[in-house]
Amino acid sequence: MEWSDEGIILGLRRHGEGNAIVELMTAAHGRHLGLVRGGGSRRQAAALQPGNGVQATWRARLDEHLGTFALEVTTPRAGRLMGAAHSAFALSHIGSLIRMLPERDPHPELHDVLTAMVEHLDEPRLTGMMMARFELMMLSELGFGLDLESCAATGGRNDLLYVSPKSGRAVSRDAGEPWRAQLLNLPYFLIGEVAEPPSPGDVDAAFDLTGHFLARRVFEPRGIPMPESRAALLLALRRTAAQ
Incomplete structure (x- = not known):
């Protein structure tokens, strides 16, 4: 078995003496792991750091095997992204969310969005907006998409x-006014394009x-807490906004 694909490194862990298991989000093969010989050196x-874009070739005797990766870094971003707390935590949180997807399940649109997004994670005024939109997209990819097209009432x-x-359905101003204390706010940038990055208050609302639906529909049913990287990301974004 062999295939070649482009991907983004999500993480890696040492394996044995000098090898590493690398986790990629690929364009056509989804979240995929493979052994990189010498990758622990x-x-x-x-070079094998989260955020870097790679051209990957995967080989295995059988499709269900772990297999090996031959990786060529095509877009080195890690040095730039890992240098700031907000972008480092954003990369970590992205990995924790994508790991909720079944391994090897293709999500080409998600890969394309991620590829565009990681180019700008070092820009703090954009990171909050992009990550909130990414969480919304992940809900949809996991089968729990919100209906924000029209008013439920x-x-x-x-x-x-x-x-x-x-219900996860949108509600208009007039229909929601009597129950606004029980409803979640819907910042416009989650449903439409904006000319300027949203305010910190709108980012927090997003x-x-x-977070409400990720906890209720994704993490709590699995008996696992929300990723610590998410809280760390939000704290880093608030600190950056306050400067």
Whole structure:
């Protein structure tokens, strides 16, 4: 068995004396692991860092085997991204979310979004917006997408300001006003394009929204807590915004 694909490194761990198991998000083969011989060496480990884009060739005798990777770094980003707390935690959180997907299950649109996103994770004013949108997309990829197209009460598509914490459906201003204390806020940048990065308050509201459904629909049913990297990312973003 053999294939070649482009991918983004999500993580790696040492394996044996000098090898490493590398985890990629690939364009056509989804989240995929493979053994890199010599990947635990100081020379190779420096290149096999989260965020780097690679051209990967995977080989195995049988499809169900771990297999081996031959990797060529095509887009070195790790040095730039790991240098700031917010982008380092964002990479860690991205990996924790993608690991909720079945291994080797193709998600080409997710790979394309991730490829575009990691180019800008070192820009703190964009990172919060991109990561909140990414969490919203992950809910959809995991089968728990929110219905933010129209108001749950009226069917209208205008003035959508809230989301029901139970149904995950959008609610308009007028329909939601009597129950606004029980509803989650829906920042506009989650449903439309914006000319400027959103305010820190809108970013916090977006993370409150996505975090509610990630916890309720993804992590709690699996009996696992929300990733620590998420809390660390939010703290880093707030510290950066306060500077």
